[in-house]
Amino acid sequence: MKRRSILGVAGALLALFSGMAAAQPLAITHATIIDATGRAPIADGVIVIDEGRIVAVGPADSVRIPGNATRIDKSGKYVIPGLMDANVHLVMNFDVDTLVRFNGRYDEIAIEGAQIALKSGVTTVFDTWGPAPDLIAARDRIDSGKEIGTRIFLAGNIIGFDGPISDDFHSNLKDILRMDLAEDINRRWTGGMDRSLQWMSAAEVGKKTQAYTATGVDFLKYASSGHQYMEFMAFSDHAQKAIVDAGHQAGKTVQAHVTSIESTRMAMDAGADILTHCDVSPKHPLPPELLAEMAAKKIHCSILANTKAALAASNYKELFENNVVNVRNMIAAGVPLMMSTDAGIEHPIPVKPLTPHDTVDPRIRLGEGHFFAYQALEEMGIDPMKILQMTTINVATGYKKDKDLGSIEVGKRADLVILDKDPLASASNYRAIDTVIKDGRIVDRNALPTKPLISSQKRPAAAAVAK
Amino acid sequence: MKRRSILGVAGALLALFSGMAAAQPLAITHATIIDATGRAPIADGVIVIDEGRIVAVGPADSVRIPGNATRIDKSGKYVIPGLMDANVHLVMNFDVDTLVRFNGRYDEIAIEGAQIALKSGVTTVFDTWGPAPDLIAARDRIDSGKEIGTRIFLAGNIIGFDGPISDDFHSNLKDILRMDLAEDINRRWTGGMDRSLQWMSAAEVGKKTQAYTATGVDFLKYASSGHQYMEFMAFSDHAQKAIVDAGHQAGKTVQAHVTSIESTRMAMDAGADILTHCDVSPKHPLPPELLAEMAAKKIHCSILANTKAALAASNYKELFENNVVNVRNMIAAGVPLMMSTDAGIEHPIPVKPLTPHDTVDPRIRLGEGHFFAYQALEEMGIDPMKILQMTTINVATGYKKDKDLGSIEVGKRADLVILDKDPLASASNYRAIDTVIKDGRIVDRNALPTKPLISSQKRPAAAAVAK
Amino acid sequence: MKRRSILGVAGALLALFSGMAAAQPLAITHATIIDATGRAPIADGVIVIDEGRIVAVGPADSVRIPGNATRIDKSGKYVIPGLMDANVHLVMNFDVDTLVRFNGRYDEIAIEGAQIALKSGVTTVFDTWGPAPDLIAARDRIDSGKEIGTRIFLAGNIIGFDGPISDDFHSNLKDILRMDLAEDINRRWTGGMDRSLQWMSAAEVGKKTQAYTATGVDFLKYASSGHQYMEFMAFSDHAQKAIVDAGHQAGKTVQAHVTSIESTRMAMDAGADILTHCDVSPKHPLPPELLAEMAAKKIHCSILANTKAALAASNYKELFENNVVNVRNMIAAGVPLMMSTDAGIEHPIPVKPLTPHDTVDPRIRLGEGHFFAYQALEEMGIDPMKILQMTTINVATGYKKDKDLGSIEVGKRADLVILDKDPLASASNYRAIDTVIKDGRIVDRNALPTKPLISSQKRPAAAAVAK
Amino acid sequence: MKRRSILGVAGALLALFSGMAAAQPLAITHATIIDATGRAPIADGVIVIDEGRIVAVGPADSVRIPGNATRIDKSGKYVIPGLMDANVHLVMNFDVDTLVRFNGRYDEIAIEGAQIALKSGVTTVFDTWGPAPDLIAARDRIDSGKEIGTRIFLAGNIIGFDGPISDDFHSNLKDILRMDLAEDINRRWTGGMDRSLQWMSAAEVGKKTQAYTATGVDFLKYASSGHQYMEFMAFSDHAQKAIVDAGHQAGKTVQAHVTSIESTRMAMDAGADILTHCDVSPKHPLPPELLAEMAAKKIHCSILANTKAALAASNYKELFENNVVNVRNMIAAGVPLMMSTDAGIEHPIPVKPLTPHDTVDPRIRLGEGHFFAYQALEEMGIDPMKILQMTTINVATGYKKDKDLGSIEVGKRADLVILDKDPLASASNYRAIDTVIKDGRIVDRNALPTKPLISSQKRPAAAAVAK
Secondary structure: OOOOOOOOOOOOOOOOOOOOOOOOEEEEEEEEEOOOOOOEEEEEEEEEEEEOOOEEEEEEHOOOOOOOEEEEOOOOOOEOOOEEEEEEEOOOHHHHHHHHHHOOOHHHHHHHHHHHHHHOOOEEEEEOOOOOOOOOHHHHHOOOOOOOOOOOEEEEOOOOOOOOOOOOOOHHHHOOHHHHHHHHHHHHHHOOHHHHHHHHHHHHHHHHHHHHHHOOOOOOOOEEOOOOOOEEOOOOOHHHHHHHHHHHHHHOOOOEEOOOOOHHHHHHHHHHOOEEOOOOOOOOOHHHHHHHHHHHHOOEEEEEEEHHHHHHOOOOOOOOOOOHHHHHHHHHHHHOOOEEOEEEEOOOOOOOOHHHHHHHHOOOOOOOOHHHHHHHHOOOOHHHHHHHHHHOHHHHHOOOOOOOOOOOOOOOOOOOEEEEEOOOOOOOHHOOEEEEOOEEEOHHHHHHHOOOOOOOOOOOOHHHHHH | OOOOOOOOOOOOOOOOOOOOOOOOOOEEEEEOOOOOOOOOOOEEEEEEOOEEEEEEEEHHOOOOOOOOOOEEEEEEEEEEEEEEEEOOOOOOOHHHHHHHHHOOHHHHHHHHHHHHHHHHOOOEEOOOOHHHHHHHHHHHHHHHHOOOOOOEEEOOOEEEEOOOOOOOOHHHHHOOOOHHHHHHHHHHOOOOHHHHHOOOOHHHHHHHHHHHHHHHHOEEEEEEEEEOOOOEEEOOHHHHHHHHHHHHOOOOOEEEEEEEEHHHHHHEEEEEEEEOOOOOOOOOOOHHHHHHHHHHHEEEEEEEEOOOHHHHHHOOOOOOHHHHHHOOOOHHHHEEEEOOOOOOOOOOOOOOOOEEEEEEEEOOOOOOOHHHHHHHHHHHHOOOOHHHOOOOOOHHHHHHOOOOOOOOOOOOOOEEEOOOOOOOOOOOHHOOOEEEEEEOOEEEEHHOOOOOOOOOOOOOOOOOOOO | OOOOOOOOOOOOOOOOOOOOOOOOOOOEEEEEEEEOOOOEEEEEEEEEEEEEEEEEEHHHOOOOOOOOOOEOOOOOOOEEEOOEEEEOOOOOOOOOHHHHHHHOOOHHHHHHHEEEEEEEEOOEEEEEEHHHHHHHHHHHHHHHHOOOEEEEEEEEEEEEEOOOOOOOOHHOOOOOOOOOHHHHHHHHHHOOOOOOHOOOHHHHHHHHHHHHHHHHOOOOEEEOOOOOOOOOEOHHHHOOOOOOOHHHOOOOOOOEEOOOOHHHHHHHHHHHEEEEOOOOOOOOOHHHHHHHHHHHOEEEEEEEEOOOHHHHHHHOOOOOHHHHHHHHHHHHHHOOOOEEEEEEEEOOOOOOOOOOHOOOOOOOOOOOHHHHHHHHHHHHHOHHHHHHOOOOOOHHHOOOOOEEEOOOOOEEEEEEEOOOOOOOOOHHHHHHHHEEEOEEEEEHHOOOOOOOOOOOOOOOOOOOOOO | OOOOOOOOOOOOOOOEOOOOOOOEEEEEEEEOOOOOOOOOOOOOEEEEOOOOOOEEEEHHHHHOOOOEEEEEEEEOOEEEOOOOEEEEOOOOOOOOOHHHHHHOOHHHHHHHHHHHHHHHOOEEEEEOOOOOHHHHHHHHHHOHHHHHOOOOEEEEEOOOOOOOOOOOOEEEHOOOOOOHHHHHHHHHOOOOOOOHHHHHHEEEEEHHHHHHHHHOOOOOOEEOOOOOOOOEEOOOOHHHHHHHHHHOOOOOEEEEEEHHHHHHHHHHHHOOOOOEOOOOOOOOOOOOHHHHHHHHHEEEEEEEEEHHHHOOOOOOOOOOOOOOHHHHHHHOOOOOOEEOOOEOOOOOOOOOOOOOOHHHHOOOEEOOOHHHHHHHHHHHOOHHHHHHHHHOOHHHHHOOOOOOOOOOOOOOOEHHHHHEEOOOOHHHHHHEEEEEEEEEEEEEHHOOOOOOOOOOOOOOOOOOOOO
């Protein structure tokens, strides 16, 4: 694996960024700045950006704007940090047409997803399940400036689960796709870190994980519980510890897929940094002792927030029955929460006629899902500032990227979203995007996605029937 | 529909035909000629070809060879008419990878199939179920000399059956392919002539059929019986008659898919010219009265002959249980039989591990299947001359193409196969192909298929997994 | 088969009939008599019954009541003929619990059904698909006076269909029931007259049918079209004719299961007496020529009438899309129609949670279904007298039982229903049953069913879990 | 729960025991005694039995036979302890016919199984999954002398698994059985200790288990790993410990269903006494460290031994791929092993045609399975004395019943099998049963089962089809 850095964007000037020279500082003036540190908003604030980073921020009267700076006046607008999504799947379209037609080009779909995310203000995503080779290619092309897109960090497989064409995910595609294609797809997703590990001793699982950390993935995710039957555990206590230890030794954050009280506890005991959708615990809410320990250990939880309308139309009502109470209890207990969507892009034409489940507030639709999530959190009565932090600084902290990301502070990457309306006044105001800035460059949102493949409104290679 | 002619190959000299000028006559000399008329073989015979047709044939001492003729000495070899297959499906590969990857290009797959057939001595095929728009495109490109390939006549849909992605054929693909693709595929195959006709009155069925005859198909095929449940009838007596009459009024031969005694009888009563796989009548063999009437009416039957080994490994033993006895009885009764394979091309990598059923004597593998069929007929003890006629003159007569095709007689198209060994001595000798001639031109068999898509031995777009 | 007679009720006095001596005449007085002949109602009418038959009927002033007659004063009430249902299935509960627990006792379930029907005013049913041995046993026990119940006529199998545990009906039960049980059940229903006949020649089908007529069934029913795929035909024209001819030669009425224009026409051409649910022709209504011919030939149609509410909740909307228009057109054309329900009894506890389809106006629930059917016919705007005739005299005529049944006329069986309200004023008034009389005896409705098995409101053999 | 004792057989003299008075001592003389303690066989040995227990055992010259003893001369024969099976399922026939027909009478099926086991020399079984209320009833009737049968100890449910009609076992029966029946069956098996526990916290699981120990079960079994997907864990480390602790506090032995390295280790860590089919660890054999710890902790393993022939015909080859090597390694490491069969009784008529898997050496057929298991162990090359101990003293020790059972020693229950041939010479000699003695009484093997229900060779309630 070649080394990479989130600073790697470097020189290359992309046509997609607006024409301004990178060498020249940029000053945003007269806007209200909500820096996500928890501090009160700064009215008539100024942010100065140079070399892709924030070099100054504060009230107009306290910040000196360099003489050569380009000034953009954002009076009446609101500046917040670039939005972060703790849990996406850039390549999640499993209609077989997409699987086949773009086989060998899944990296392009990842780029398309990364651009749709960026267009909607999400400047950083954490891809927690996807085809590592393709996601790495997409990530590296974006980091190197060859493509525009959201900043990607990726986990590859959820260690312990089989690939998409399996009982863990899309069992209906087994015996449908040709063997070579099915194997290729599964291998891209699992990298060999599949259910076969469950048969191994903890020591062997640790060794396999250690090797996997060197394949270019940014962080690790493993299955504490099952995906088909979420009440089962995927790994023993020893095996979970072996995975976490191997990840930590390689300097990676490690997160666990959890869906029940005990899978949550096991992952915490094993030392996981992040618990993915820890708000999911059907039948029984997470007990107080558990929450207290999570808070004490500063374990971050990425949550899946559904609007009431979405929940009413959901096929998974039982699964989500305790999410709201868990979220409230976690906030009360002081557990740091991270906004996540589980989102990906989808083809506009479905395999089956759409049901309300698919169309009401689809949190899992990349580019829109996070707006529904904010709305859902607002419906739960969560403090607007906390909502903002859940999608910025908390995500950065959870993934240990807060040195560079997550708030508007001097020294951090200049990832910013400028809104026409106050996001603290209404969660719906996140949709009122004026400008997205990533690494100090203004994004030409109208140009995104640059090469629509599966998200275009018309089927690209429409095969008309000859007369 | 634009008019076409089997004479249309005309001028264009294809690189794939060996370099000889078409303008110059060709004389095949010193070969044994088995002309398929039923006459005894001509030892030391001569065939003279000009302008794509046979202009003279007979013993060496009775035929005058033009001075400007190119002579090719085929001493010790055997010349027979180009082989004809009464029932193929050039596009029959329903692995979804092929369906998707080549969607919009099924004509190319048809060309590939046509070349594989030609390479193995089959100079004319009758495609009895396939995507009409694509098969028409392939047929026309071959007829016009733009592509090399076997001569194609096509039916399009089996009137009354739904498309490939349906309960009539591949029900496992329903709810798997995206709706637009599934609809496109089904429409290509059915042209709208699907099960919806079964709900109509006979009069309406007749009108729909009349319109269908004008869409470029060469002949008609309809469902007398069902395909999923072969004991059911697809159409009433009146509706069958309406279909046959509409076809005949448009000058088309009409054939019926039959799989039982009564579906056979209904099709005969309706006036069908050809009964497809009339040898299939599980549980009860065709009764003598029926056979007598078929013979009296000169109704042609296309049969599916399985070797004993294939039958032993077959998944369809019950379906084929009376085929051999039916074939013998039909021969005894004087019913004219036509060899057919039901063959198509398949990708070398399967969806599921292959079973003996798929690998033992696969009659349905285009390019090989007819050889297995000849062997099967030989195993049944059928006279070698009759076997030859079943794959040449009988097919031409059944489809009313005997003015141009089916035997080595003056005035007919010069479609010939030259064998190293005597096909009357052993059916396996059909495999010993020395030369294939179509329309008077020698086929460069080594160059076929010119553009292997799904039949190539390696997956073309192999998507290697990045390290 | 032992001979039977609808007169066979004979001597035995059942406790279930009210205590009155059969030897003594009965006179119903002061009621409005609607005799179903089409004549206007007789106000203050008298009906005299003796020996199970009607011996006099007319206005009070025109009828002499024998001195020894028991008089029952029914002032203000309405007397109509006993209701007749042209199409029921007394044994139609395919929950496996019932199939197993009552295996060997299906005759008792038939009796239970017969009693539920009688209780609700239906004095005669035609069972058009069921286990012949068990239905015969039930019929004979009722006819001989050993059991009380509606008068049963039965067809046994729908010739050409496989048994209940098959793709024609309950494919989900295949490979679930033990082989011996599944075979037993299927054989009881089919009597061997299953799909295997479809593989036979018409002549053989005729022979098999001839033998079947001698097994104790009262009439014949065969499949003109399919049951799973209703657009297919089950039998050829010749085979249908062979079946009808065999039935007629044995003196049976013959009816055909039809579900499309052409299956209807084929059955009519074959000479069928009755077309079952001829109102079902999805996609295309029955064409006028067809209706005219049906009327001219006096072919009776048994129809399935759904209320608007039921149709709105139905899982079979597409199947029934033309029923209303077909019924109207048939009435206009003069086709004689017969009311039918397709009803059976069901266990109160279902296999799956009930849906609206199962609960809104369930025409197929024996004992209630006919009331919903009358309501549906009323919703269609059909003349109330015609509705009454459709469930009395028309059924009798269609089945050629009008010498004995179907109207209130001298010489006919004394099957009567006395209502509290006028059925010509509202179809809902059929529910207001005062008295049911069968064969001249007053039925003790409160005692029915005498031995509730599957219709009881509590599971009889409830297996409590031991502590 | 009423208290019970394995001494409870007490007074009642059953007709099924041979006529000898229980009050009178019994002496077996002149036999070779293999007492299963590991000591060398005693040639010409004597065993004296009184009050159901062994009161003396030794060489003829060292044992004094009471004057009033009945002597039975067993010269040339071999006496071994009554056989014990560590893992059976007396009620395991899930054909729906049996489920329905005997619903409410499963205790009778358990008795039938208990008698079939006893007849074949198995005097004690441990039922590790079954309907507790019914098994308790059967156990108590046998213990009280009301029925003859093998001695039963039972676990009820495998804690954590859903009932038989579920994805854990027979998913094909879901939506087939009526809801009330399916619920009744599932509740009988699970007693509420189903998958719902997996959603709970460890503390709650412990509480539920504690309550379950008081329902009459003899020992506990829980799911360390899954049953459908055996690589998953059913419970966390804490939850497993909570189950084991609750069992131990109630004085029960606790065993775990294990199917992989880590599920084995977790169960051992949790303190389980017995690991059920610990020899099952597909893909990877149990590692040496694990075996060493198992041996050190004296954890007993019940194993499933398959003959080579059975394995060759098995549908579960992959599951059993490491069983032989695991068994050998465990013996080498000193892990105490217990013979088990997983056996139950089955109806002679199957749901589907039998495959070789079902018929070759069916270890799971009660009454025969243990013989196949002995043969399998012999094929593995295991010392004959160890084989005997695996089916006697080891089972007793593992279940902590060795004070009363498992060897021929003074003070133990007089459970004995007398063989015609030496079991140490060949495992097949276990089949040569001369006499079975349970609790000091000679069993009348010919009378067993006394009331054959599902094991009879003919279907009892055969429902003949009426003519």
